[in-house]
Amino acid sequence: MSENRERQERILAAAAELFVHYGYDKTTVDDIAREAGVSKGAIYLHFKSKDELFETLLVSEMQTYAEKWLELIDADPKGGTLAAMYKNSLYALNSSAFMAAMFKQDSRVLGNYLRKPDNFFRVMRDAQQESERYVFVKMMQDAGALRKDMDAKVIAHIMDMLAYSLVGIDDVLPNQDKPPTEDIIEGIAEIMDRALTPEGGGDSEAGKAILQQIAEASRQQLGIMKEAEQE
Amino acid sequence: MSENRERQERILAAAAELFVHYGYDKTTVDDIAREAGVSKGAIYLHFKSKDELFETLLVSEMQTYAEKWLELIDADPKGGTLAAMYKNSLYALNSSAFMAAMFKQDSRVLGNYLRKPDNFFRVMRDAQQESERYVFVKMMQDAGALRKDMDAKVIAHIMDMLAYSLVGIDDVLPNQDKPPTEDIIEGIAEIMDRALTPEGGGDSEAGKAILQQIAEASRQQLGIMKEAEQE
DNA sequence: ATATGACCAAATTTGTAATTCTGGTCAATA
DNA sequence: TATTGACCAGAATTACAAATTTGGTCATAT
Secondary structure: HHHHHHHHHHHHHHHHHHHHHHHHHOOOOHHHHHOOOHHHHHHHHHHOHHHHHHHHHHHHHHHHHHHHHHHHHOOOOOOOOOHHHHHHHHHHHHHOOOHHHHHHOOHHHHHHHHHHHOOOOHHHHOOOOOHHHHHHHHHHOOOOOOOOOOOHHHHHHHHHHHHHHHHHHHHOOOOOOOOHHHHHHHHHHHHHHHHOOOOOOHHHHHHHHHHHHHHHHHHHHHHHHHHHHHO | OOOHHHHHHHHHHHHHHHHHHHHHHOOOHHHHHHHHHOHHHHHHOOOOHHHHHHHHHHHHHHHHHHHHHHHHHHHHHOOHHHHHHHHHHHHHOOOOOOHHHHOOHHHHHHHHHHHHHOOHHHHHHHHHHOHHHHHHHHHHOOOOOOOOOOHHHHHHHHHHHHHHHHHHHHHOOOOOOOOOOHHHHHHHHHHHHHHOOOOOOHHHHHHHHHHHHHHHHHHHHHHHHHHHOOO
């Protein structure tokens, strides 16, 4: 990795930590520079503005999330089933506080950035016709990895609900004896496995093939966004 | 119903509507009096303070919710299974905007009431050792209406997650083509039925018996709270 | 060529005095 | 006796100037 690239990574890492802890509003460019051990000017050699830095971080976190997801699936013996794939997406989501904040649109972290008229999230929502989750579930169903008698749109939405509440429920419903997150995710996986796997078991290999396909498309889309952002 | 009692109901109904629409902070006692068609003084003949009115409403909504739940179960042919019971709790929750706001601790509705040091919700949380949902799930498991190989605490928590996200996900994740709520609830019910019902089917009658038991306990607890509130 | 941090205009926050609003009371009324 | 609404003290909001902070720049240093 070039020295320049390495410094950019350091800046982004510092920014991620500060944004998660203090939020977009309370984190200043000076803070980021100090935390990353560079001068403020250096930040502006990498990013045109605070917002561009922030948006680069958003994209970067999404990429990291996608890669982590793929890794987990690859390492999972049952990785090709719909339930296992979904489960691993939850682990991936849960592994990054910043990504979790993005997913639940945490206003404490995203702050006034959310109010900007054409922020990253709005643009993304307007751009996509169908939710990524739905596309994924639909493909899995067509490939025989999800029972035909389930409505893919409904399943996709329930999956979003569970992901959302996995990272968001603590904010509003403090539960004294909440089970460990891992137990929750495994519980969800078991439920999904029983409820969604077609009779006779789904085709695990077909599932993995689909994932590669989606991953590739996703990488392309993120690449495009990264370019769009440079302008 | 006594004339006095009827007026109290009218006040509470008016308050519920205003609180849901404008929130606790922006709803004044004058507003409530006007909406209910009574004088402000009359409000204070029924309630010692705005907060007492509010808390009476909280308890009243919980009672209505519990009754609605029982009704739905009674009317449901499969009402005794765990999945059907849970499903009906979601319908009951979804049928009252105020109850939904309570469940998700919606700060737009509950406003500064939530900041009060010993508000209803804090008192309730401190009072109860185990979550109601867990008690319910555990009893159902002991009665043979939930597979033994599932952890009741985990299942209870996942049920809370789904309930929370059912009423809360719209606030942060606007989904252009979200399925109708009824389809979502039925989808959840189907998933739960497949995943939680023991081999050979659960004992539906035992389930209903348990519910009556819990309903009775719940009625008692709410009665106690109502008294505690009078002070 | 690269990197820095002093510097600045604009935005945000703070302090605070004036104003409005609101929960609660109670003398007057029906 | 039961009910009302004018009234009031304290709370909340507004207005706005002063002070501070912050995103971004660029002359200077390395």
